[in-house]
Amino acid sequence: MKEQTIQLNLSPERKPKPQSEELGFGKIFTDHMFIMDYTEGQGWHDPRIVPYQPISLDPACMIFHYGQTVFEGLKAYLTEDNRVLLFRPQKNFERLNRSNERLCIPPVDEEFALEALKQLISVEKDWIPNAEGTSLYIRPFIISTEPFLGVAPSSRYKFMIILSPVGAYYKEGIHPVKILVESEFVRAVAGGTGEAKTAGNYASSLKAQEIADGKGYTQVLWLDGLEKKYIEEVGSMNVFFKINGEIVTPALNGSILEGVTRNSVIELLKSWDLPVTERRLAMEEIREAYKSGQLEEAFGTGTAAVISPIGELLWNDEKMIINEGTTGPIAKKLYSTITGIQNGKEQDPFNWTVEVEQYAATK
Template identity: 65%
Template sequence: MSNIRYVQSLSPKQKPDASNLEFGKTFTDHMFLLDYTEGQGWHDPRIVPYGPLTLDPAAMVFHYGQAVFEGLKAFRTKDDRIVLFRPNKNAERLNVSNERLNIPHLDEAAFVEYVKALVSIDREWVPSAEGTSLYIRPFIMAIEPCLGVRASKRYLFAIIMSPVGAYYKEGIHPVKINVESQYVRAVRGGTGFAKTAGNYASSIKAQEEAKEEGFSQVLWLDGKEHTYVEEVGSMNMFFKIGGEVVTPELNGSILAGITRDSVLHLLKTWGVPVTERKISIREIYQASLDGKLEEAFGTGTAAVISPVGELHWQEHTMTINQGKIGELAQKIYDTITGIQNGTVPDTFGWNAVVE
């Protein structure tokens, strides 16, 4: 976009070895910044050298938590194009989060153009090795210096990027998950459907305790009845029960995952029976006892598909598909990653090309 101011980095970094990339540890040469001031709106879009931000200690984000973010990826296809996967959906969801946190609306077409502009400038950072990508983190935070519980009058929108390695370096291994029986992540009417920092802060303790017990993630139940399945950490959940795929319906406390939406599109296209509804942990346990729980997997930007080999609920352990990845989960993973890397036709028009 011609109105984006560009300050080139005079100290380009050495790019990391693609075989040794860690998620979110290395960042590209530049970042995007955009200011919001009440009465003026969003202004001064700029791409500048990546570096620290200077904020007043009284910046409202530190005290009242007005902060939202997104996560998406850029991929280098087999024919050396650079594409973004469904960035318009991230733009839409960012505004859903903005609305809930009382942060000003950001033009969605501009959001996509800002992301494209930054990726284009740092395009050499998009890795080409199998399974690698450039992770993109847009975020907004309240920066007005004021110790008063109200909406801020000033915000900063920023985009930073990090090359990331293959999520499954040695093949997909199903994970062990603990069904959380004590803590609550979100309740209907709260901020569970928004991608806001506080949701993740409140989930950390349960995740750390689960890891100490040997589990990879936590499966959250609803905050009111502690009965119905919601989501896993940063992923939505799917279960294949007796030939039908079931995923928890979006009820106001579950994040509307973009990979989740993509999976629903694929399943319907393939003619696989799929339902969005309330599903209790007891129903899943009973299906396991009856031999009908055929597959379980999480969906998200980082892993695309994360198969679940074992669910632990209270004193019960459910082993799913003998602890192996299911045929359907593998097909979904291969299809989405194939669309992203250009080896599977993009019949849905999901990829946005970065010029």
């Protein structure tokens, strides 16, 4: 896109900042948001930072009827010396465009999107919490806004970024969670939208999650959509298992979302000379490893929770208690290292973090 200036319309009134103990996940929002519009024939235009507010949409907008939307999730962190760090934000905007391609949404300029995010965070720096385990969650998303009831790609879109100060995603934190293996419902199939970050994938997961909640389990372990034999994701996270010293994660197959944290974990494990493999992984293999005492650890990886250890699996009424229900050493080390890099307490040998400078116009 041609070079554009981001217009600033800052709110004269600011909301009180929450205390760290008041933070849940995704319930509190900052004073401002970023918006940019797309019109067919004109492209992306009118980028602006405005007060956080409701938006007005025609009831016939295509987002309401055909679900043409994509989103991302990443975080900003405040360091002890008051710097603001983003963790691999380029990866998120690259994935946003891959999702755009799958959903027939026009691509955004990734460099410009990152610049817009930096300016927005510069405006909202005072909202970044600094207590242990807290951060500023970032939600970029695109919705189709053309008022039309024909099934076709929209000719109009809104690209928005909103911000939310957050605490831990799971109340358990880095402590192990209980997972129900889902054998009836499926999250996605190859050729579908599983490798895109789009709303429908999450809506279709709610029924299985509701059942898991009712049984006292925190999340669902998804199996493949064809044979219901092979492991894909855990909840909305990628998943890893340590089996007899080897760390295994399901290979990307067209229905699994490629996580930024997943990629980071694989790079870290390789840098530590630990055996890590991406391959097809059957639930029966996990059961056999458990029975033989070779299932040593399991954990999910994702932006929201970073690392979420798995302490128990329930599959076909058979319970598998992993590592005596405690957090394993690999999960602990990964969590400590990644969060340490994110908040600037550890060295960043991979150059993963991006510092957000304070823009003069936003001070």
